[in-house]
Each structure stands twice: as C-alpha cells, then as structure tokens.
Amino acid sequence: MATVRVGIGCFVIKRVNGKAYFLLGKRQGSHGSGCWGLPGGHLDMGEEWSTCAARETFEECGIQTDSIAYREATNDVFGPDLHYITLFHSCEVSKEYQGRPVRRMEPNKCLQWIWVSWQEFMSNRALLRDACTDNCFEAIDTPEVVNLEALFLPLQNLKKKLQFSSDPPSWLN
Template sequence: MDQGQPRVGVGVFVVRDGQFLMGRRRGAHGAGTWSVPGGHLEYGESFEDAAAREVVEETGLEVGGLRVAAVTNDVFAAEGRHYVTVWMVGECPDGEPEILEPAKFVDQGWFGFEHLPEPLFLPWVQLLSSPFLTDVRRQVELGNSVTRGSGPRR
C-alpha cells in the first residue's frame, strides 16, 4: 500500500433491537481486535452501496435504511496505513449472521455501547473519542424509528 495515499474505509453498524453486530478481526490489519462489518469503498460506489455490499459479503445479512453517521481519520502509523473511515448505520430486523469470510473474522456477536468487547480496532478508539459518538449512539438505540420516511429498505 502506498503510504502517501489514504484509503476510504466503511464501517457498518448493523442494528437490531438497540444492539449492533461486531466481529473479531483476523489477518494482518487489526488482527484480534473487534469492529463492526466493513471494508473498502470501491471506485464509483456510494457509501450506502459499499456498506450494503460489505455486510452481505461478510455476514449474509441485508441491511436497510443505511445512512452516514460519522467520519474518523485513522492513521495506523506502525503499518504505514491511513484511512478515512465513514461510519454507517442501518437496520437488520431478521436473519442470523454467518461468518462468510473466515480469513477476515473469527467471532461475531451482538453488542451495545455499554458492553463492548475488547480490544477494539483503532477506528473504534477514534470513534469513541469523537464528537459524533452521541449521535451514533442515539441512532443505534432508536433503531428503526430513525429511518422512518427515509425511503425504501434494501
């Protein structure tokens, strides 16, 4: 990866009943840490399309009502990586998540902000200290009521 070129990452809060899905990462980047599903924004993709694609690829779940909730600037100095992470929130009222990319995630579970697993992936540390956290928490806790009138679900 070129150290001079930041990449755009997308992290997705898959919300159900006031909780969200998290997985423990596997692989060189953030191995052993916990985060929500996500990945890289591809050329020409909207944030919503990238979020929906990544969640389906990683978990098999379909997420609706996707919207941007926060942005963090995440520099992994030791790895020579720099990401701008776009945090999305969307609802998934049914279905059970599967680990469809075992090379990327090894465990999954539903969590709330009061009981986060540890250790957390660096972008999470950034998010928890950001001014966006209050709004993200509100959107997660309110779930479907936030998206009323926001258009069709995927």
C-alpha cells in the same frame, strides 16, 4: 508512495425487546488482527458510501440491511504507510433477515460475530451472544463475558469522539 484509503464501518442494528444491539466481529488475518471491529471494508472507485456499507455487510455477514445512513468519520493513521479515513454508517437488519443467523462469510478475516449493546460497548464488557444462532438473545444460565478493550483503530477513534456520553447516539435508540 503511500496513499490515504477510504474505509467503511457499519453499525448493523438489530432490535430485541425494544433494545438495540449491533454486530462486532473479532478480526483476524489483516491489520487489526485480534481486535473487535464493525462489518466494513474498502470503498470501491465510484461506489456510493451506502452501497459499500450494504455490500460489505452482506459479503461479511450474509445479511441484507435497510435504512442505511452516514453517521460519523474518523481519521485513522495506523503507521507511516497506512492511513484511512473511515466513514461510519448505521443500518437495520432487513425484515426478511430478522430471524436468520449472521454467518461468517469470510472466516479467514473474522473469527466470530457477536451482538452488543451500546452500554456494553462503552464499558468494554459484553455478554457473549453468538450472532451465528437464532436464539442468541435467550437467557442462559452462566453467561460468558467478553472483553471489548481491544478495538480496531477506527472504532477506538470513534469511541473517543463519542465518549462524552454514555447514552447511545440517537440513531441507536
């Protein structure tokens, strides 16, 4: 018998020159392969939501986070036997991890991490900023544009809920 599972998605926020960016990863190796999604995963039995968000972010990106807060939920039906409730959170990269690059801790599940702004996310196009290097926000001569149209279903559903405003949510300002 199929059951509904609980997933966590985390907007990991880094502020550069007063502008907020968050991590997106290119999924591979499981449902949603080839789509862009947030760091996250499954809520463990008895686990607090914020604890799960911090754990999954560290397991996937190798960074510690602060100021974790619940933001939104989506109802995500992938098919007749795959149904999730996704709890979205936001968090800030902790001060001691500010200068450290993001790592692909699970390379079989994530092809790459990139930093994107809210405006880029809403427009489905982002400048390629390699989240795995320290200088990812420095200007480059010929920036590559990344197509963000292929989003993981929970992120698609969240975007639909929030699409009425191209302004970022208050917690992303």
